[in-house]
Amino acid sequence: MSARHRTQAIVLKNTNFREQDKIISFYTKEFGRIEVLGKSIRKKKAKLRSFVQYPYFLEIDFIQGKNHKILTDAVLLNDFSVVRKNLSKISIAYKLSFLLQHFIREPEKDEKVWFLLSNSLLFLNKEDFSAKRSFFLYYYFLWNLLSFLGYRINLDRCSLCQKKISKNPSFSLEKGLTHFNCFEGKSISFELIDIFKKMEKNSLEIINEIDLKWKKSFKYLFDKK
Ligand SMILES: [Zn+2]
Known part of the structure; x- marks a missing residue:
């Protein structure tokens, strides 16, 4: 046996x-x-x-x-019945699954990833968590997953010249955060950089504190164009 x-x-x-x-x-x-x-x-x-x-x-x-x-x-x-009954929530849940399938191919124990996934789904499943905010939960998940897998984006220093960024920050999926002079990515405000910092340091509850006005900026930054 x-x-x-x-x-x-x-x-x-x-x-x-x-x-x-x-x-x-x-x-x-x-x-x-x-x-x-x-x-x-x-x-x-x-x-x-x-x-x-x-x-x-x-x-x-x-x-x-x-x-x-x-x-x-x-x-x-x-069975995450709340998630499965809500179209916005279940579509976000599917995206979390795709991210894991995309980034993780090998069997390797990683409790950080496990708790990120299980806690994200449990959070999404709360009746009082607004489906409108599930969009931010996706980015919370993505941001922290990348960090756990060793692709953390430094939010204080330029990824190219390594100097502190005090004005004109630029964001791109290829280079992360840089000075605009070092790499012409998409312009990002310091306010938004602070939101990413908060997502890194805090539990999922932080999602309920992000102003919905940031939705467009998130979309813009992560849009492939
Ligand atoms: Zn630089």
Whole structure:
């Protein structure tokens, strides 16, 4: 018998595999991102069939098979019903999943990423968290994820000349924050730089303090054009 592993997990996506199976991609507390085979999980009577949807929060058991990890049991911890009922919230939740799938390919335990993901979904799931603000939650997630993965953008010094930025800051996805003279990115205000600093240092509650007027500026900065 192979050893059983148990961990909390959030479903990122599932893909049909062979006739009755699925490959489920999870972000887990203990193992980071893993792909697990759900054997016969597409059968109508399969017990775990309804559990393997994004963004379900589960406790899963699996064993290491010869070619795949194999799901043996799952308990539903949270189905994020508030998120799933709200179009703006669920579309943000999907974007979080895409970001993780894009940036994380290998199984590697990372509790910071785990808590960022699970806490973001739990926060999004609060009835009293306005869907209008879920936009900011996406950027909170993106900003902190990049930082945890080693792509932190320095918010005090120019990424090119390394000197302090005291006027004309410029932002670009390629170079981060620079002097406008060092790299002609998009102009960004110091007020907005302060918001990014706050997002780095504070828990998710900070999202409720960001003025909605900043929405356009966020869009502008992260727009690829
Ligand atoms: Zn510079």
